[in-house]
Amino acid sequence: MPAVRGFFPPRTATGRSSPVPAPPWYYSGDLLTVEYRTGPARVAELLPAPLELAAEDPGAVALIWADWQSCGASKEELLDPVRSQYKECFAVVRCSYRGNTYSRCVYIWVDKDFALARGNHQGYPKKLGSIQLTRPHPYGPAPRIEAGAVFGATLAAADRRLAQAVVTLREPSDSNGFVNGHPMAHHRSLPSIEPGKGLALDELIASGAESFEGGQPWSADAELELFEAPTEELAALRVEEPIGAYYRQVGVCWNGGTLLESGTSGAGC
């Protein structure tokens, strides 16, 4: 009996039809982060048990735009850039699990299917969107990475604009923000194929970068707007108070995580 191979379906005799290879996955990218406080109740309602609000600054949110090039161990995707380049925008909150603080992505939009597939594995609740982000450049009108440089960032999905930010770099910073700085606590799930039987997969997992390198973070001032849409709830994370904004170029390797527990989310689907 021939085995089928491949990290994700479609699985074949060769495995090369998989949307992405098995981890490790490598990333080069630019991160634009806007942190602010929303009402803690808006965060709490996105945390299924046994996750709880973080003890400190429970209403903190990071909305992050990222402009990525990614690949597997062979790096071959970099030479066919339609398979490596993508952009994403995601909202991160913090939560507490068994006394430890975790970061948790509650909304995320990407613009390629291979990024969607990885999200299924990593527990990022990805949808497709249109994500735009000014890129630094050494010549011409685009900004250098320097004090006073201005970056724009926008997010749209289903033909509606959901968020936009204008971010002005201020000075080099010790930090690139704190909301997305913990290991991620994510759920991975799939409803049973049989109606009314709940979830066939229901896992709480933790993961984070296996290795990381990054340039000088910059602190920044941000103007952020969130917009209502019938099928999105990002705007419910209303900006009550700005915290800060950051810009940083990074390199990341991701290589799996740890199962925390299973079958306990109680998600009603």
Next chain:
Amino acid sequence: MPAVRGFFPPRTATGRSSPVPAPPWYYSGDLLTVEYRTGPARVAELLPAPLELAAEDPGAVALIWADWQSCGASKEELLDPVRSQYKECFAVVRCSYRGNTYSRCVYIWVDKDFALARGNHQGYPKKLGSIQLTRPHPYGPAPRIEAGAVFGATLAAADRRLAQAVVTLREPSDSNGFVNGHPMAHHRSLPSIEPGKGLALDELIASGAESFEGGQPWSADAELELFEAPTEELAALRVEEPIGAYYRQVGVCWNGGTLLESGTSGAGC
């Protein structure tokens, strides 16, 4: 503790961020089907145990283009068509499981994220692609549904054309083809978040339409070309012998399926 709701992530207090609502799901669409024989070994290598080649005509393949409008029970997606319209192209083979014959989708490309999400649930191995299909129209140069009408259909992914067909309607037919006519036997799976630990979800499920209505099927003559691509293996299902081609307009309701068995695919990921 507030529960989170929604059929798929992102799950929220309201559930309205889910890419799609819970089934039943409803579809209106046009199906253009091209059936042919490939080498049975090419089919067998796509069938993980315990699936086996169908006893009769084991090399039969259907390549199907579909132009859909879909929605949940509220039908609200139809009024915001960016959320309801999508196109897909998929390759179907048949297989045998415990003495019964099933259809099985081995490759499929769609052009919307809500269709990708449904594929995760239904076990369709979906990727994004660009799917194009001539539509019948009562006026002007586009074809009517009548003898001699000619339809074009194309498929591309990652900026490469993967398939194209020209299909000429011949006459009303009793059948819309036989390869996609059985319940679907699909795998649903997700690798463990912990490297080297195999699959966290590994199900063989069966499903089919809960209800179906359709117009007059037409038989047709088809010219079909498949093209090689580095990350796709559709062309490995080489056309050895044409069987037939069909055109039909249909309405479908899908509402879940049945778990056949779990943990047995032996997929090496």
Next chain:
Amino acid sequence: MPAVRGFFPPRTATGRSSPVPAPPWYYSGDLLTVEYRTGPARVAELLPAPLELAAEDPGAVALIWADWQSCGASKEELLDPVRSQYKECFAVVRCSYRGNTYSRCVYIWVDKDFALARGNHQGYPKKLGSIQLTRPHPYGPAPRIEAGAVFGATLAAADRRLAQAVVTLREPSDSNGFVNGHPMAHHRSLPSIEPGKGLALDELIASGAESFEGGQPWSADAELELFEAPTEELAALRVEEPIGAYYRQVGVCWNGGTLLESGTSGAGC
């Protein structure tokens, strides 16, 4: 000296690189029309001399969604549908020129480059957009063309929604609306390559369908919303009073027009 050929650039020895062939151009499509009155001053400010407001009902506007399949005389584009299918949304007003009433498209968005190229020739001021329109279908949840059928239609550009409508068919109608019912009076122009020298091409032309066939028009009730955007002014054509709405399937042939006058628009660019 070898001549270069082709209706539009790039012109080559064969002519086959042209985005479209020379007219005649053929179209099959569905038209969803919403007519309403805006302030006549909003129409007047879009009419360069010598065009004037129409004498009767000068504030009438038609916002039209169209779902097209188009081709040249060979019809070959229909068999490679990425080259024939496109959607558009356009705003039409009426105007008076030398005592005759013309229709005039003041804004239009399309989703393919071949449609943009034709717009340069025909004087339609086309931009790219995302245009969505419910399609009628004989089976499943999509609407039939019948009393009570509901269609949605949306327009977005640059990741912002610009317009949306929900249209409910009422009854068969004698008319498909009146605002888009006259020959079109359009400007064709290109600024001089030399800064400050005005327009190198500045034509007022008239054109209309060379031939036309169409199905039964339906009258309808419409809810229309227009949205502000920094680079768009469709919303300035504010809905002051609804007139009516219509649905019709049509076939059209377009084959050129007539030069009315040249060098007189006084457009300040």
Next chain:
Amino acid sequence: MPAVRGFFPPRTATGRSSPVPAPPWYYSGDLLTVEYRTGPARVAELLPAPLELAAEDPGAVALIWADWQSCGASKEELLDPVRSQYKECFAVVRCSYRGNTYSRCVYIWVDKDFALARGNHQGYPKKLGSIQLTRPHPYGPAPRIEAGAVFGATLAAADRRLAQAVVTLREPSDSNGFVNGHPMAHHRSLPSIEPGKGLALDELIASGAESFEGGQPWSADAELELFEAPTEELAALRVEEPIGAYYRQVGVCWNGGTLLESGTSGAGC
């Protein structure tokens, strides 16, 4: 009578609906250039009278991928990046006009409508395409700009791949290539709206950068493949002999050009 304003249609009372403002236009971008020789007859057949083959190296071609951010004098587009970022791939040859050597773009694909509009003004024969280009990055798997760095570049249009290149940086270079180094000699044209009456606009114009800044060019080794397509003729510029390849980051200002002559192209449309 209110004037209408705007550099391109749609022209309005405010001018802000124009797809782009009047020049000057500013650009920041990365250029990947592959130069090679094709048969001079393939170049000659793309040069309408009075243009002639360049005296020296008449079969030289540059195929250039560019990853741009662009804006007008206000720079506002940079803060809404969907309006400033675009990519293009274009083929350049050289020609002789009245004893002087010019560069001339014979094919070009871009991925935004504002870039198409500028092409109409500048005489670039633009179509829409999907253009992909590895970007340098200081961290992670993407290449630095250094010896041995490898970049991929691809071009597709109408769901078919047209070109792909893999380019390996070798060493700093005095040159960024020579084929695209002259002022551009381009035609600007529009057929008469009246069938059979030839061109209503038929200009030969010259233009080039008003100002330019750039980083260190790098020479490189390139593997280039061109693919046939029914509506494209790039592959007719067959690679007979490689010349060289280059990588450079640049800043450019474009601000108009000069009319060379009018009404002489003899283009048969």
